Amino acid sequence: MLIGNLDGMTVFARVVEEQSFSGAARKLGMSKSAVSKHVTKLEDSLGIRLLNRTTRRLSLTDAGSTFYLHCARIVEEIETAEHALTDLRGTPRGILRISAPLTFGQRFLPNVIADFMELYPGLKVDIHLADHMVDLVAEGFDMAVRITRLRDSSMIARKLADFNGQLVASPDYLAKRGMPRKPADLSDHDVIAYTNVPNPNVWEFEGTDGPTSVRVNPVLWCNNGEFTAVAAKRGLGIAAEPEFIIAEALHSGELVPVMPEYSTRLGGGIYAVYPERRHLPTKVRLFIDFLVKRFNDGLATEMRGPCAKINKVEHQGRDVLSDVLES
Template sequence: MLIGNLDAMTVFARVVEERSFSGAARKLGMSKSAVSKHVTKLEDNLGIRLLNRTTRRLSLTDAGSTFYQHCARVVEEIETAEHALTDLRGTPRGTLRISAPLTFGQMYLPALVTEFMEQYPGLHVDIHLADHMVDLVAEGVDMAIRITRLKDSSLIARKLADFSSHIVAAPSYLQEHGEPKTPQDLTQHKTLSYTNLPSPNIWDFNGPDGQVSVRVDPVLSCNNGEFTSTAAIRGLGIAREPEFIVAQALLDGRLVSILKDFNADSGGGIYAVYPERRHLPTKVRVFIDFLVEKFRGGLCSFHQQTCAEVAQGKGPIRSS
């Protein structure tokens, strides 16, 4: 029965990934009615409802969610088989689905993806930016960029760059309130906290006498690092920010790095991660290789290169 349903399974997977019949129809080059008929036939053959349909939205039933996870793997294997000869030639094709953190993606991915797609014009790239951890398998994502301490998981990871943090403040804030000399001095200052960390109000340092942890009492908390860095630039307080967000502000003097003798805890690295698969699709392998090469000199080197390209009019970059 399932062999006869392979076309319907492909259609069903696209409906789930596009979250609509019309979106799946556009991706597949089919009519919306044909997509609906494929899904209805699949449900009839299986004898169970896979999707809840309303006039405004679609949602998976419990059975549909379970079936989709298996269905997506089957469809992936079919696509891998269909593209085998193309893969042997090393030419990526199809749709590359990427997940990345919001601010990092806004700042760096436009330049990276544009250059990559110029090399492979036949490839379609679908990018999802979000600060929460996306389930790559359940949501049909090929790979993700994650900035974290890597934990054991079913995902395969390749490191792109080290991830460092800076304790930063605006010159105007330091002129008015003075500069803290030790991590403990932060308890007497206004601080800004990024809340997407496991312990946002515990700031860790590696000083001359070993590791030091300080509990701060922030005057502002936010789940977006670009927001807190902008508040720091405006003189609201002291922030702990990742290098990729504050690099430009440090270069042009809008922010100053402080407590340099107490290196802020790095927080891990920047990784490309993807689901464990027997055969990594060429589109994923080639893009990860591209990222590794681009970040070979480290994040700071890549940032400076990107800024130089922006100065030459090659593309936008957002900064704090």
């Protein structure tokens, strides 16, 4: 009975992870009706209901919760075995699921992914762009590109590049309100806050006198850096932005640096992050190697634009235990 149910167990596990038949169908490349039939056949063979179905949502029965834990482990072992065989062939197969920040992904990843897929035509890519940090394991991602400072965790990270943060404002805003000279002056200015950080109302800096922080009074909050940069161009206030978002605006003069002698805590690194596993799938390893090469071959320079000299990434091949604050 087990061999006959392996397909059903795989489909059932994906339905639970996606919390819908349609989501599982999309991930598995199947029709929604086929997914439903697999689950129904599995329930019939086991003689027990695994899912409660309503028109609005799915939920696990008690038996389904217990069965899913075992299914997830079995499916993972099957995938590991398949990955091992793929390693022997040296050709990635299946679907590579990637999470990446919205603006960074839109600007810099389409060509990277297209070139990678041309190298490996047997591979499909499912990329999810969002500015919040996703749970790679719970949401079924193979890896993520993260732009942040690192924290210790069960994630593995490979550094791709460094990036800097910069306070900026429009010339019109500064002509009206004046140029702040030190972080404490920001309390008297309008600021635009990025909310995918632990405390968007407290900005931290490093200067000649060491670290300092200031509580700001935002006139606008947003969870997307592209949006806050446009708001700064329109003269709504001072924004803290990564250089890859504002490089062109700084070069054109639409935005100007504010207190450049103070470095912001916004800076950090760009990392390829993936769950700690006993066996890293070939598709993930090859894509990370491809990312490293692209950054070394000029993507880092493209990202920083004409505004700053690129720092070479040291220890390029080193994997470290890490977590990330935001995408």
